[in-house]
Amino acid sequence: MAYDPNSQSNLDEVKTSHIHLNLAVDFVAKTLTGSAELDIEAIADNVSKLILDTSFIAIHSVTLHGAPLKYTLADRHEKYGSALTVELGKTLAKGDKAKVIIGYATTEECTACQWLEPSQTVGKEHPYLFTQCQAIHARSMVPCQDSPSIKLTYSANINAPLRAVMSAVPTGEEKQANGTTTYKFHQKTRMPSYLIALAVGNLEGREIGPRSTVWTEPEVIEAAAWEFVDTESFIRTGEELLTPYDWGRYDLLVLPASFPYGGMENPCLTFVTPSLLAGDRSLVDVVAHEIAHSWMGNLVTTENWEHFWLNEGFTVFVERKILGRMQGKEHAEFSAIIGHKAMVESVEIYGKDHPFTALRPCLRGEDPDDAFSSIPYEKGFNLLYYLEKHLGGPEVFEPYVRAHVQEFAGRSINTNDWKAFLYSFMEKNFGQEKVDLLNKVDWEAWLAGTGMPPVENKFDDTLAKACNCLCKKWDHSRSVEKPTEFSPKDIEEFSPTRSLPHSHLELMDQTYGLTQVRNAEIKFRWHMICLKANYEKMYPEVAEFASTMGRMKFCRSLLRALYLAKNGAELARATFNKHRAFYHPIAATMIAKDLGLAK
Numbered sequence: 001m002a003y004d005p006n007s008q009s010n011l012d013e014v015k016t017s018h019i020h021l022n023l024a025v026d027f028v029a030k031t032l033t034g035s036a037e038l039d040i041e042a043i044a045d046n047v048s049k050l051i052l053d054t055s056f057i058a059i060h061s062v063t064l065h066g067a068p069l070k071y072t073l074a075d076r077h078e079k080y081g082s083a084l085t086v087e088l089g090k091t092l093a094k095g096d097k098a099k100v101i102i103g104y105a106t107t108e109e110c111t112a113c114q115w116l117e118p119s120q121t122v123g124k125e126h127p128y129l130f131t132q133c134q135a136i137h138a139r140s141m142v143p144c145q146d147s148p149s150i151k152l153t154y155s156a157n158i159n160a161p162l163r164a165v166m167s168a169v170p171t172g173e174e175k176q177a178n179g180t181t182t183y184k185f186h187q188k189t190r191m192p193s194y195l196i197a198l199a200v201g202n203l204e205g206r207e208i209g210p211r212s213t214v215w216t217e218p219e220v221i222e223a224a225a226w227e228f229v230d231t232e233s234f235i236r237t238g239e240e241l242l243t244p245y246d247w248g249r250y251d252l253l254v255l256p257a258s259f260p261y262g263g264m265e266n267p268c269l270t271f272v273t274p275s276l277l278a279g280d281r282s283l284v285d286v287v288a289h290e291i292a293h294s295w296m297g298n299l300v301t302t303e304n305w306e307h308f309w310l311n312e313g314f315t316v317f318v319e320r321k322i323l324g325r326m327q328g329k330e331h332a333e334f335s336a337i338i339g340h341k342a343m344v345e346s347v348e349i350y351g352k353d354h355p356f357t358a359l360r361p362c363l364r365g366e367d368p369d370d371a372f373s374s375i376p377y378e379k380g381f382n383l384l385y386y387l388e389k390h391l392g393g394p395e396v397f398e399p400y401v402r403a404h405v406q407e408f409a410g411r412s413i414n415t416n417d418w419k420a421f422l423y424s425f426m427e428k429n430f431g432q433e434k435v436d437l438l439n440k441v442d443w444e445a446w447l448a449g450t451g452m453p454p455v456e457n458k459f460d461d462t463l464a465k466a467c468n469c470l471c472k473k474w475d476h477s478r479s480v481e482k483p484t485e486f487s488p489k490d491i492e493e494f495s496p497t498r499s500l501p502h503s504h505l506e507l508m509d510q511t512y513g514l515t516q517v518r519n520a521e522i523k524f525r526w527h528m529i530c531l532k533a534n535y536e537k538m539y540p541e542v543a544e545f546a547s548t549m550g551r552m553k554f555c556r557s558l559l560r561a562l563y564l565a566k567n568g569a570e571l572a573r574a575t576f577n578k579h580r581a582f583y584h585p586i587a588a589t590m591i592a593k594d595l596g597l598a599k
């Protein structure tokens with residue numbers, strides 16, 4: 001039976017198999033208004049009610065096959081929203097089906113939607129709406145069983161004044177007499193509610209592959225189409241490693257700058273931050289990551305957010321397999337080294353004994369957004385990387401990873417399911433020898449232990465060597481007042497850490513032009529180095545970057561570091577307060593907590 005501590009739905013009694021959305025997008029009222037039709041099925045006997053997750057939603061009506069039903073909306077749970085209890089007016093036996101239609105509207109407190117003014121878009125002429133439902137924000141957009149343990153198909157008719165795109169295949173559009181258009185969608189593959197996604201804006205599409213179109217504002221379409229030209233090769237490599245791609249289309253949507261994540265694996269339509277548009281295709285590993293989710297997370301889904309590592313650890317593992325095949329093994333290993341550094345930083349931020357540093361944390365009573373960090377990604381990856389080596393390498397492990405997808409596609413699983421299948425696959429295909437090896441793994445330390453993983457993997461440092469070498473050179477240059485051995489050539493491959501004297505930071509900037517750099521990853525690291533050194537001259541640049549780039553990896557980390565830097569706290573808070581409306585509601589909530597501004 002499904003267990004989900006972050007949902008208030010009666011998951012043990014009912015499951016939803018399909019949702020049809022009929023929604024009108026109102027940019028003036030900033031609401032989605034219409035209905036959600038839920039096809040439900042009793043999974044137990046004597047089911048008389050349906051309990052749905054909602055958050056800041058106004059319920060207008062509930063009907064069953066046209067007849068009104070009684071319902072109550074509970075007082076709001078601070079983290080999980082208001083449970084909507086619908087009296088079904090009859091008792092369902094196990095296997096009985098029903099269609100419940102809920103008339104509703106979102107409200108201005110909706111945490112999934114960000115409504116952008118024209119001034120917040122690239123083109124500055126049209127408003128824009130986008131949603132982000134992971135982890136538990138779908139309930140603020142659609143009344144539903146908002147748990148990844150429930151997998152459903154969905155369809156939608158979205159009436160909007162501008163083009164609408166969704167995490168589904170478009171099936172048609174109908175012009176309306178009032179000048180709006182109804183955009184129709186269908187998602188045939190069963191997926192969890194957190195993958196429901198919608199964007200509406202002045203969007204143009206450009207084909208970049210046999211099953212891929214990149215969507216974005218016309219002003220950036222050229223740059224986007226150029227940057228993501230390798231998309232089809234990533235998908236094919238994923239198919240070679242795993243199973244045929246199941247979702248039909250793989251389109252990309254490049255969002256406005258306030259999009260809070262690097263990418264979001266919404267099926268058929270990955271959402272990405274415009275910070276990937278580096279102009280040199282150097283940041284497209286995020287696209288490899290989102291494509292890997294087509295199998296890991298979207299087909300094989302975590303049962304609840306406590307096993308989030310099954311989505312992300314496996315996705316990072318496949319992402320690095322794809323990179324290894326396309327760019328060479330040393331690139332994949334370099335990515336693992338960078339990921340390891342991110343994990344060290346996350347453990348430092350939480351503290352090594354913090355429960356959220358465990359691979360499988362307890363999230364009862366917690367907001368999953370508070371538990372989000374690099375840990376499920378990188379500790380999960382490190383466990384799989386370690387298991388691959390421990391069990392005999394890719395020849396043994398890659399067939400297992402493929403079998404894992406074949407076994408669990410279409411299902412939601414937990415860590416016990418995962419481990420049981422790993423044992424049975426190894427025993428069946430390779431015999432007792434592998435089972436003995438599995439029995440030697442310190443499962444308790446890997447899964448429940450806090451802090452860094454119990455085993456430190458060794459990664460190939462071919463590409464890291466150049467960075468480490470240059471880092472040492474700058475470190476040793478502390479004793480020299482005006483070092484002369486540095487040149488722009490140094491940084492064709494690199495990145496440093498411990499704080500340097502301000503004079504050296506100035507020289508570094510003059511030599512490498514770091515303040516002017518376009519690549520957001522490099523800019524971010526340069527800003528972090530300056531903040532670590534309390535280099536106040538750079539604080540205004542940091543504030544500018546953090547208030548124009550809504551990807552939390554950048555703005556949240558920079559504002560938190562500025563807040564902790566000498567004389568930086570006031571500027572961090574002032575910057576956030578001034579630009580609060582720029583951030584997506586999820587980012588705004590998290591940053592307010594970091595800066596001690598949460599209510």
Ligand SMILES: CC/C=C\C/C=C\C[C@@H](O)/C=C/C=C/C=C\[C@@H](O)CCCC(=O)O
Nearest residue numbers: 134135261262263305308368369371372553
């Ligand atoms: C143990 C953690 C438990 C639950 C967390 C689940 C969801 C967290 C929620 O905050 C949503 C996360 C969405 C992530 C989307 C994309 C990431 O891959 C982006 C990573 C950061 C970046 O590159 O910007």
Ligand SMILES: [Zn+2]
Nearest residue numbers: 289293312315
């Ligand atoms: Zn991911």
